[in-house]
Amino acid sequence: MTAVAPELETIGRAARQAARALARLSTETKNQALRHVARLLVERQEEVLRANERDCEEARRAGLSPAVLDRLQLSAQKLEAIAADVLNVAALPDPVGEVIEMRTLPNGMKVGRKRVPLGVIAAIYESRPNVTVDIASLCLKAGSAAVLRGGKEAINSNRALAAILRQGIALAGAPADAVQLIENTDRALVGQLLRMREYIDLVVPRGGAELIRFVAENATMPVLTGGIGVCHTYVDRAADLEKAVRVVFNAKCRKWSICNALDTLLVHREIAPLFLPRIAREWARAGIEMRCDAPSLAILEGAAVEGLALRPASPDDFGREFLAPVAAVRVVDSLEEALEHIERYGSGHSDAIVTEDYSAAMRFLDEVDTAVVYVNASTQFTDGAQFGLGAEIIDSTQKTIARGPVGLREITTYKWFVLGDGHVRP
Secondary structure, X not given: OOOOOHHHHHHHHXXXXXXXXXXXXXXXXXXXXXXXXXXXXXXXHHHHHHHHHHHHHHHHHOOOOHHHHHHHOOOHHHHHHHHHHHHHHHHOOOOOOOEEEEEEOOOOOEEEEEEEEOOEEEEEEOOOOHHHHHHHHHHHHOOOEEEEEOOHHHHHHHHHHHHHHHHHHHHOXXXXXXXXXOOOOOOHHHXXXXXXXXXXXXXXXXXXXXXXXXHHHHOOOOXXXXXXXXXXXXXXXXXXXXXXXXXXXXXXXXXXXXXXOEEEEEEEOOOHHHHHHHHHHHHHHOOOEEEEOHHHHHHHHHHXXXXXXXXXXXXXXXXXXXXXXXXXXXXXXXXXXXXXXXXHHOOOOEEEEEOOOHHHHHHHHHHOOOOEEEEOOOHHHOXXXXXXXXXXXXXXXXXXXXXXXXXXXXXXXXXXXXXXXOOOOO
């Protein structure tokens, strides 16, 4: 077994020591640190944007995809939004110390459970520098240290953001080592990090399928997985057409490079001749390519929508996360067929139905086995901030530990406490 690099050992020890101090911090101290971080994100934005531009220039020279560039790029507006999310985390109730159960046993002993920090949470992620702040701010509020390993393409941005996080924490009198950034971009360190069970309590991979699979297969500590989003929207035969166009357009076009963007559009056969040309006109103006099964292709070829990028779907287009201005389209004969399609091709992230039929909506909610299920709303709402969590560690697609947007409570654990008065067990 390859030894762990000394720099990782140093980071692990520092994070573990900081976690012990964090567990004793008051809510006000943690909130003060977060407020400092939010202020510094705005005050030092020029420094962050210069670092981010260096990353973007390198990414363009390396020929990285438009989706990666879109996730990588920061702006003053984005930094202000990130700062606002940090303030939202500060405003949330502190879960640490919350008593979640308390009862008195027949023998008079009191037994309860209360929330406590996990300890040290490691995150391995790609492209998106905002994740550095999201994860660190949530970990801080939940009383855990964060070990961050971002992608090579965002290293300059992450260094600038980590410096702000550490400064803000220190200004509040809290341990700056609560945030540890692994600056060495050597991929071999990821495998070593996954063996540091004595220092790390939970690892969270955020990125492509290859990264998530590697972490899940090699980590020696618990893993919280998610992020792969093959998201469906099903337009039922009882859908309101105006509502359906609005929801489907937003689900794809608001931001097509993120995991909660629509990948596959399912349309009931009865409504397809009316709906498909309407959404095609909107998508054509937005530059969306439609990869269609035979029935939807025939409808759209007959509609002759100006400027529409249209092509037959291949079998691989269904069940694919595009992260691009591309959507697969299929006509189905029934709600049952839509449910079967989602069961076969979905990733368990976010799926939606557009319908005015209450029974169809309730059946969809009950039978679609996914983390977030929508009725008459865009899948792009799957986000911790949008759900009132302040930010999120990950959009989890697994069923243990946590599911869907993971916020503060989901990254704590609990301990039992027992209050006796000289009790002994007979």
